[in-house]
Amino acid sequence: MKIAITGANSSVGLNLLNHIVSATEISVIAGVRSDRAMQSLPSSPQVDPRIISYQDPSKLAAALEGADCIVHLAGILIENKNTSYASANVDATEAVVKAAQLLGAKHMVFISVVGAGKDSSNAYFRSKGLAEELVKKSGLPASIIRTPILLGPNTAGASSLIGAATQAKTKILGGGKYSMRPLDIDDLNQAILNCCNSGSTEAKLYELVGPEPISYRDLIQKAASMMNNKVEIGSVPVAIAKLVAAISSRVKGGGITPTVIDVITMDEVVDSNADGALNITLTPLQDTLKKILEHKKSK
Numbered sequence: 216m217k218i219a220i221t222g223a224n225s226s227v228g229l230n231l232l233n234h235i236v237s238a239t240e241i242s243v244i245a246g247v248r249s250d251r252a253m254q255s256l257p258s259s260p261q262v263d264p265r266i267i268s269y270q271d272p273s274k275l276a277a278a279l280e281g282a283d284c285i286v287h288l289a290g291i292l293i294e295n296k297n298t299s300y301a302s303a304n305v306d307a308t309e310a311v312v313k314a315a316q317l318l319g320a321k322h323m324v325f326i327s328v329v330g331a332g333k334d335s336s337n338a339y340f341r342s343k344g345l346a347e348e349l350v351k352k353s354g355l356p357a358s359i360i361r362t363p364i365l366l367g368p369n370t371a372g373a374s375s376l377i378g379a380a381t382q383a384k385t386k387i388l389g390g391g392k393y394s395m396r397p398l399d400i401d402d403l404n405q406a407i408l409n410c411c412n413s414g415s416t417e418a419k420l421y422e423l424v425g426p427e428p429i430s431y432r433d434l435i436q437k438a439a440s441m442m443n444n445k446v447e448i449g450s451v452p453v454a455i456a457k458l459v460a461a462i463s464s465r466v467k468g469g470g471i472t473p474t475v476i477d478v479i480t481m482d483e484v485v486d487s488n489a490d491g492a493l494n495i496t497l498t499p500l501q502d503t504l505k506k507i508l509e510h511k512k513s514k
């Protein structure tokens with residue numbers, strides 16, 4: 216099987232590439248937007264790095280030609296002066312859908328987020344919901360996987376968690392009372408590859424979350440105690456954090472906004488976990504934390 220990955224230099228992309236290279240014989244077209252991003256990709260005969268652009272779907276199709284399955288990972292939570300939800304989450308998905316149609320791709324996998332919805336009042340969730348609609352209505356055999364916070368080497372979630380858990384004192388949004396369902400990135404890697412191999416002929420939506428709900432506060436405490444650390448957790452009131460974010464993001468033209476704070480502090484809840492449907496045995500949270508802490512120690 217040959218797959219093409221867009222946003223291959225994203226943290227999810229690098230984890231997927233490393234998994235593919237170390238555990239499978241799959242060949243990959245790894246699509247990135249710059250030479251700099253290309254330097255971050257693992258060097259392997261299985262990986263064919265290519266510079267791609269989302270401006271012209273026919274050129275994008277030419278760059279992804281030969282792939283049986285297209286895994287679309289490009290997407291952002293934090294906007295900046297150079298990238299927005301509209302361009303990164305919606306327009307890029309539209310271009311990939313058109314390219315996949317031109318190629319007659321056998322399958323497309325799109326990574327979305329728990330909470331996505333085209334009518335959401337939150338701009339991030341709305342953009343991912345609109346992107347889901349593009350995939351659903353494309354007529355392509357496709358898998359849309361909504362994910363929660365992802366824990367794995369160098370994911371933003373793991374870096375923030377370890378950063379907080381190694382402190383003696385830390386202050387977090389709302390005291391970290393919100394509930395999360397952290398998902399091991401290795402479980403997502405397996406789910407993506409299972410989707411590519413599924414032979415499904417329609418577009419399906421999956422919500423794949425980790426095995427246990429836990430508040431962010433307890434997650435930090437759990438990680439800290441695994442490092443034999445004791446961390447005192449204080450609270451930054453969410454309303455104040457949003458006010459500060461509104462001002463600073465305006466001045467900087469991006470970064471943490473009230474929208475991002477609403478995403479971070481949302482309870483990650485799903486009606487039904489797709490682990491069974493995706494044929495995944497979920498990694499226990501304790502084992503996931505052990506893996507990310509060991510990875511951090513090895514750096």
Ligand SMILES: NC(=O)c1ccc[n+]([C@@H]2O[C@H](COP(=O)([O-])OP(=O)(O)OC[C@H]3O[C@@H](n4cnc5c(N)ncnc54)[C@H](OP(=O)(O)O)[C@@H]3O)[C@@H](O)[C@H]2O)c1
Nearest residue numbers: 222225226227248288289290298302303307326328364365
């Ligand atoms: N990390 C999580 O916990 C999490 C949770 C739920 C869903 N997801 C989804 O998983 C996917 C990967 O997330 P990640 O955290 O690994 O991402 P990431 O590390 O932040 O990387 C973002 C990727 O998006 C690309 N990108 C940015 N602006 C773009 C634009 N305007 N057009 C096309 N590409 C653009 C970046 O390319 P450049 O380097 O060239 O800018 C990079 O490849 C995203 O779709 C995200 O929504 C992630």
